[in-house]
Amino acid sequence: MKTSILCVFVCLLIVNNAFSQNEIKKVTAIKVKANSTVSYQGNLSDGQQISDLSWASNSSVACFPATQNRKFTGNHVLYSTTIPKQSEMFIKVIPKNKNQNFSLYAYQVGINNEQLPPNLNSCITCEADSKWDRNWRGKTQDHTRKVRLNAINRSYKVVIGVVGAEGLSTGDFTLEIKLNGGEEVMMSTPKIEVVNIETKGAVTTTNGNLNTGDVISDLSWAANSSVACFPATQNRKFSGNHVLYATTIPKYSEMFIKVIPKNKKQNFSLYAYQVGMNNEQLPPNLNSCITCEADSKWDRKWRGKTQDHTRKVRLNAINRPYKIIIGVVGAEGLTNGDFELEIEIKQR
Known part of the structure; x- marks a missing residue:
């Protein structure tokens, strides 16, 4: 009996250790500019795999369904930035090698939220893009991946995940972020005669x-x-x-x-x-x-x-x-x- 309990305990430790090793600890903070486009260089080898992708299909996150998990099985390279209120953010990843298969996701949380995958329990919104399984009429897809986020009455933290599909763990890329709006506006009292x-x-x-x-x-x-x-x-x-x-x-x-x-x-x-x-x-x-x-x-x-x-x-x-x-x-x-x-x- 004691031997069985000890075996279960050891197994639990092994499982817990396996999941803890998938916690991404390196997140690169980047800056965006109002009404401008900025770009950053990276390589998938700077990230790591996340074996537990159940967070993404959680209804409180709703980033991508579990049927698409294979497109996010490679290394995840994470970036964090801020989307200012009254702005729109366009995020694009451009693989240097056009033949490499990348995926992309980005989610919005409160400014002080420190949760990261696979321990992300919920978010304001999450958007993802990956290689299509089929062609769509009137649309085309190249090797780049794109998502869009927006903020209205308040600013949010944005966490961006550049990912290798099908287990891809190395590959140079450019991360491009375009921000529409986002400038601090000086409020003035208009003098308009109706x-x-x-x-x-x-x-x-x-x-x-x-x-x-x-x-x-x-x-x-x-x-x-x-x-x-x-x-x-x-x-x-x-x-x-x-x-x-x-x-x-x-x-x-x-x-x-x-x-x-x-x-x-x-x-x-x-x-x-x-x-x-x-x-x-x-x-x-x-x-x-x-x-x-x-x-x-x-x-x-x-x-x-x-x-x-x-x-x-x-x-x-x-x-x-x-x-x-x-x-x-x-x-x-x-x-x-x-x-x-x-x-x-x-x-x-």
């Missing part, structure tokens, strides 16, 4: 210039779930002057709003939100609204769709009229530019 527009007939037009508006430094109102106008990762498209207009949408009607820059090369954005007739809140002090719609220059092309220099949004009212606040905005810090604002109302 221009009232009385709609006449089906279509009403008015002319304006961005130089009559002002910059709204604090754009957190737009990403607020009670407003949901545009995400913080798109803030740069609304970083120029805002020119505000107020009008009314009648009940049982649709409103189509369009801004037409006079200079087709200038980059404008547009938003419009619906509130009660007596609501006097304006950005950046807008706490909530009925609905908010925004349009800006696309980051990529969409199949079957095209975009020109104009921006358009649509709103509708059913049983009652609403106040509409329209924001014509310069993207990428644009503060000057003539435009025509067109408001079309269609009665149902």
Whole structure:
């Protein structure tokens, strides 16, 4: 009996020691720059294997399913950095040898969270990329691997894992990190006069210039779930002057709003939100609204769709009229530019 207990105890020690040897102790801290791309050189031989990959398929992590474990069986090289609030991070690993099979993952946790695989119990989000098992229509994959993360109202620690697939344990690579946003913004009180527009007939037009508006430094109102106008990762498209207009949408009607820059090369954005007739809140002090719609220059092309220099949004009212606040905005810090604002109302 004593011999059996001793044997079990020794076995447990061996198992525990095997797992403890898989704890990654080397994590390289790296820095990112606001609205910039940085790159770092590495080799898989700097990392080590993690035999227990159950953490990745844990529902509190949800990084990659256990059926994909073979793509993460090689050495893991870990990096840590910070994603600032109101920013978007694009992470890319580029193997030096195009014939080598790499994988990639990255997860977000609280700034002071020290958990690492295989002892990661949970995270805010985890994204992974590996060699596809099959081709996808309209998409191609090369030897690089890519993931994307974003932060809205607060900063997070990001842990990045560059991994060899199918047991790969050596291979040079470049880790490239692009950060959109992330700069510290000095908050200022905008001085924006709201221009009232009385709609006449089906279509009403008015002319304006961005130089009559002002910059709204604090754009957190737009990403607020009670407003949901545009995400913080798109803030740069609304970083120029805002020119505000107020009008009314009648009940049982649709409103189509369009801004037409006079200079087709200038980059404008547009938003419009619906509130009660007596609501006097304006950005950046807008706490909530009925609905908010925004349009800006696309980051990529969409199949079957095209975009020109104009921006358009649509709103509708059913049983009652609403106040509409329209924001014509310069993207990428644009503060000057003539435009025509067109408001079309269609009665149902």
